Amino acid sequence: MSNVVVLGSGIVGLYTTYCLINEAKINPSKIIVIGEHLPGDMSIKYTSPYAGGNFSCISPNDPDTLAYDKFTYTHLAEIQKKLGGPTSGLDNRPSTEFWDEYPGDDKINSLKAYLKDFKVVPKPQLPAGVAYGITFTTWNFYCPLFLATFRKYLEKLGVQFKRQKLTHISQAYLPHTIAVFNCTGIGAFSLSGVKDSSVYPTRGQVLVVRAPHIQENRMRWGADYATYIIPRPNSNGQLILGGFLQKDNWTGDTFDEESKDIIKRTTELLPKILDQPLEILGVAAGLRPSRHGGVRIEAETKEDKLLIHNYGASGYGYQAGLGMGHKAVELFQNNKKVYAKL
Ligand SMILES: Cc1cc2nc3c(=O)[nH]c(=O)nc-3n(C[C@H](O)[C@H](O)[C@H](O)COP(=O)(O)OP(=O)(O)OC[C@H]3O[C@@H](n4cnc5c(N)ncnc54)[C@H](O)[C@@H]3O)c2cc1C
Structure with missing residues (x-):
């Protein structure tokens, strides 16, 4: 009997499921996660396996997103512990971030309040062109591993996972369902009943x-580019080199000239990458699920x-x-009439 359905098995769906269990205290056996794609899959319609993935300064400066970042950063140790430690594909590494223009007091004041070992790089040590x-x-x-470990952890608690492609959001309501969490990422653009054109x-x-000799992150943010170097923990020495931020580009194809440009920019940013011959294991493209107006965390009663x-x-x-999952689950708990039915 599935009282709560989480539609989407990307990182947002998994975090939301985690919050349902840990914060709203929902019995895991009453939760089902439905997704066209599940951890272990690769598809251009499933973004989560393609992420770099680290905590960086990429997110916008609005108070809500800064709060979601902070909540996540400060609660990840708890998740790492529950999932079995660093072998889950989640671990700490040092990071350096450079901006061509000062990112603003809102961002920096927020970060310095909670980031571990936060320091400002002295001006004389900044590379040319960095402000x-x-x-x-x-x-x-290590995103594919982390997704798989997270799924196993939730399944062990009793959460069910089901592969199914929905054509309309109403199909997410099973006979006893009282709440559906729509965590469809880029799928929210085309799913009937949602079709969010933003x-x-x-x-x-x-x-x-x-x-394996690179165990640090390095990011550089410019007005029209992002260059990043991200080690994958517990991956036998894999390193992600990126990247691009191309708005409204739907292609999952990869392009040789983009790979060459990535190698040029990342090896300039961290020359010691080339201390060992560059062994390329793969090239991938992914679609970040962006939205005009920012994330949508909103409840509708039906x-x-x-x-x-x-x-x-x-x-x-x-x-x-x-932090997004926490907020979404809070909306559920705040709806006393529906929440009381559990
Ligand atoms: C190159 C790249 C680098 C990135 N680096 C980072 C990083 O370093 N740090 C970071 O925090 N983020 C990073 N991101 C962003 C991050 O990957 C995304 O924000 C995140 O994966 C979005 O997760 P999601 O769960 O919303 O969507 P998804 O992972 O796409 O999951 C959506 C789920 O919904 C399901 N679904 C959709 N439509 C339907 C339907 N009709 N029926 C059934 N199921 C459906 C899908 O099958 C899937 O299970 C990066 C992204 C890219 C592309």
């Missing part, structure tokens, strides 16, 4: 290389049942998604 830089200890995800892709291309939207995480689903 501002920070170092801190971040969270790194959703658009921000395409990225990344290279996966083997470079004849005594709830539909809670939770999508639009763009380039920050791993680093903000737990």
Whole structure:
């Protein structure tokens, strides 16, 4: 009997399921996660396996997103512990972030209040063209492994996972369902009953290389580019090199000239990548589920049942998604009439 349905098995759906169990205290056996794609799959319609993935300064500066980032960063240790420690594909690494223009007081004041080992890079140590830089200890995800470990953890607690493609959101309501969490990412653009035309892709291309000698993150943010170097924990030395932020580009194809440009920019940013011969393991493209107006975390009531939207995480689903799940589950708990039915 599934009282609560989480539609979507990407990182946002998994974090939301986690919050349903840990915060709303829903019995895991009353939750079913439905997805056209599940952990272990690869598809251009399933963004989560393609993420870099780390906690960085990519997210926008509005108070809600800054709060989602903070909530996630400060609660990931708890998730890491529950999932079995660093072998889950989640671990800490040092990070350096550079900006060509100062990112603003809102962002920096927020980050410095909670990031571990936060320091501002002294001006004389900044590379040419960089206006501002920070170092801190971040969270790194080996995303495909982390998704698989997270699913196993939730299944062990009693959550069911089911592969199904829905054509209309109403199909998510099973006979005893009282609440559906819509965590469909880029799928929210085309799913009938939702069809959110504010959703658009921000395409990225990344290279996966083997470079066990690089165990640090390095990011550089420019007005029209993003260059990033992200180690994958517990991956036998895999390193992600990126990238691109291409608005409204829906293609899952990868392009040789983009790979060459990524190698040029990342090896300039961190020359010691080339201390060992560059072994390219793969090239991939992914679509960040962006949304005009930012993430949509909103509840709709439908004849005594709830539909809670939770999508639009763009380039920050791993680093903000737990905070998003927390907020979405709070909306559920606040609807006393429906919540009391459990
Ligand atoms: C190149 C790249 C690098 C990135 N790096 C980072 C990073 O370093 N840090 C970070 O925090 N974020 C990063 N991101 C962003 C992050 O990957 C996304 O924010 C996140 O994966 C979005 O997760 P999601 O669960 O919303 O969507 P998805 O992972 O796409 O999951 C959507 C789920 O909904 C299901 N679904 C959709 N439509 C339907 C339907 N009609 N019927 C049934 N099921 C449906 C899908 O099958 C899937 O299970 C990166 C993204 C890219 C592309």
